[in-house]
Amino acid sequence: MMKNSIVLFVCALVLTSCSISKDVREQRKTINGNWVLENVGYEGSEGSxxxxxxxxxxxxxxEGSTWYFLENNSTGSYTIPTSNSVCAGGVRNIRWSVLESESGNDKLQFKYIDEKKKDLYGRTGYRLEILSLSASQMTLKSDVNVDGSPVSVVYNFTKQ
Known part of the structure; x- marks a missing residue:
């Protein structure tokens, strides 16, 4: 009887350690669907x-790219419009998730995958801080350095 209790305890521990928080689950459900990246802006420095x-x-x-997030299998894509000859338009497949942060805003992270859902570049991916998220709007931010000065890239999305 004691042996069965230990096995059940270990199974419960493993299951709870692998689960995601209620907040992350809600964010994933909200992100699920089609979005348009309306604007890419820069904060923290002057100039273009x-x-x-x-x-x-x-x-x-x-700007104007469409993003698709499928919550049930953590895949999706974004499509860059082909309206400009400078931009290499087309579809890019991604695998995405929400990373819970103990010290600040959670992060949306993604990496590129191929049509068979295999990683394209190994462990290389991108993390964007979730500044705000509602049923119709999402604002993400990533911090970069430009000539040694911090600059934030801000992405404003509208849900379709």
Missing amino acids: FKSMLFNDANGFCF
């Missing part, structure tokens, strides 16, 4: 910036 976002394209190429 030419930025390469996510090792993919210039910041202005992402």
Whole structure:
């Protein structure tokens, strides 16, 4: 009888350590669906910036991009419009999750995957701080350095 109790305790411990918090589960449900990246802005420094976002394209190429997040299998994609000859338009497949933060805002993280859902670049990915999230709006932020000075890239999304 004691042996069965120990086995049940260990199983319960493993299950609870692998589960995600209620807050993260709610954020994932809210993020689930189609979004449009309306605006990419910069904070923390004056002037104009030419930025390469996510090792993919210039910041202005992402404005108007559509993002799809599927909560039940943590996959999705974003599509950069082909309306500009400077931007390499098309679909990029991603695997995403929400990383809970004990000291501040949670983070949306993603990495690139292929059509068979295999990682493209190993463990390389991106983390964006979730500044605000509602049923219709999402604002994310990533911090970078430009010539030794901190600059924040702010992404404003609208849910479709």
